[in-house]
Amino acid sequence: MKQSILTKKSRKVVRGLIYAALFIGAIQFWFDRDPLNDYVGYGFLLMFWFIRMVHSGMRNLNDGYSNRAMLDFGLAIMSGLAVLAVWTTYFIGF
Structure with a gap:
């Protein structure tokens, strides 16, 4: 029992650190010279939203809210395509 509580807590901390790193990285790159x-x-901001929507969709699916999960996964697909477009534009230089 105690091991599963520590595992859930550590997952929550790691997820929060990833969210914070992506968001702070986005702000840092926006306001440089x-x-x-x-x-x-x-x-970075789109990756933040992609990871957040996938996590929210999985949580809603496990809680039994299939309509909310479909909406979250649809938004995750759209943000994933936007991430792909942004990185392709950045690296190839269209």
Whole structure:
């Protein structure tokens, strides 16, 4: 019992650290001097939303809210495609 509580707590802490790192990274890249780094900032923010929507969809699916889960997964797919578009634009240079 105690092992599962520690595991859930550690997952929550790690997830929070990942969210914070992506969000702080996005803000840092937005407000630097190089305007080309804005794409990286947008990519970080979109990755933040992608991970958040996938986690929310999994939680709603486990709780039995299938309509909310479908909405979350749809938003995750859209943000994943946006991440792909931003990184492709950044690396290839369209």
